[in-house]
Amino acid sequence: MEFPPQLRYTTSDEWLHVQGREGVVGITDHAQDQLGDIVFVELPEIGRQVKRGEAFGVIESVKAVCDLHTPVDGEVIARNDALTDAPELVNRSPYADGWMIRLRLSDPAQATELRDAAAYQAALPAAPAH
């Protein structure tokens, strides 16, 4: 399982990729693996203001429904509409084709309060002893 070092991570299994004053948000490889086959993704309207920790959308797998939480404050400036017809992109490519929203960050410094890859990975529950 991969956790790219250039990303920051939430305790609710989202990632944030800061690019200047903007940031891209998705869910981690661990999150998509736990959810299983993803069949539905609901994303916010462009222009919506979102607050750190707030639900910005919903993701559903065959078995489960989960809220998607924004890692930082910002304004939604783009969303990945490809997920409407191909939600399985989140399973196949959680850090690239399966991205969810792009934010204009209200305060880029908030990103430093998120976990880095090593800390996120260390906090994951141990894999079952198969």
Place this chain on the structure above:
Amino acid sequence: MADTPRGAGEPLVRLPLHDRHLAAGARMAPFAGWEMPLQYAGILAEHEAVRSHAGLFDVSHMGRVRVRGDDAAARIRRATSYDVRREPPGGAHYALYCTEGGGIADDIMVYRIDHARWLVVHNAANAAAGYERLRAVAGDAAEEVTRDTVMLAIQGPRAIVAVRHVLGGAIDALATRTCAEVAWQGGTVFVARTGYTGEDGMECIADRERGAALWDSFVAAGVPPVGLGARDTLRLEAALPLHGHDITADTNPYEAGLGWAVTLDDGEPFTGRPALQRLAATAAERRLGHLRLTGRGVPRAGYAVLDPSTGGRAIATLTSGAYSPTLRAGIGMGYLPRHRAAVGTALAIEIRGQRVAAEVVPRPFYRRPQ
């Protein structure tokens, strides 16, 4: 994100083939007191394997009771809704256990192996109650064999070919809804042409040793294992009710569309008969209806069914709901008021506060190509 399902605290029963499931990459989850494989390769891939080729299910958690004796037919009849005495040797029939009030205590499969030997298969959650019910009518002639045996289901358009490959031509005589014992590896395997997926297929029961050998043989023959996750989406597409959800002690066979599993014309007494006779004489106020989303979303058990013709009033609750991998649409079942249950009725499902359009469709959602 997703919480791992947890049991209620009591130790879970492990399947005889537990280690094989782990070796096959299963993700295990508690179900009716058992530690069961939820998925292996993934629910969608497993679902598709069963619809297009074949899949292998370990359903050893189902409660299995053997009943013996020349009078076994008459005794089982007193416990069930259906007149099992009509079944010839080699027959198999769906039946119900009813409550005194006419509710559905369990739905079961009854197999007549030969004149005096029967097998009854119960839902795992109702296994102990089912055994007690059969003990009450058959005494020591009823023998619980669940933990001494393994039960496997092989389902899909290529299932019969796979079973023949493993068990040989002895299965060729088995028509749909029949059963037989087949000699294999120095013992016998019980084989029935039944299942819970909407596909052709067979269910096999053997002792633990031969059950393990059977599993290995099917895997070696290229039949991939399928977990409970896909079992649920497959049965829902086939509109097969799940006890505890779509049918319960608070629903009756007629509103569930299962009147065909109730025999009243033989005059024999059985549990629930007086109530069922009254229910059969009056039109059901509600019917188990089948809904397909025309809008986007995933309907789930517990969601409200709304009636747009009355301003969106809630008229029912989904008893089952899922994304249908075959139809690529949301599907669900629920008890609809009789006047809103006709095929073609436009309704809606409430999903997280939003009204998503749905339509009453004929059952099943999916029918296998003939």
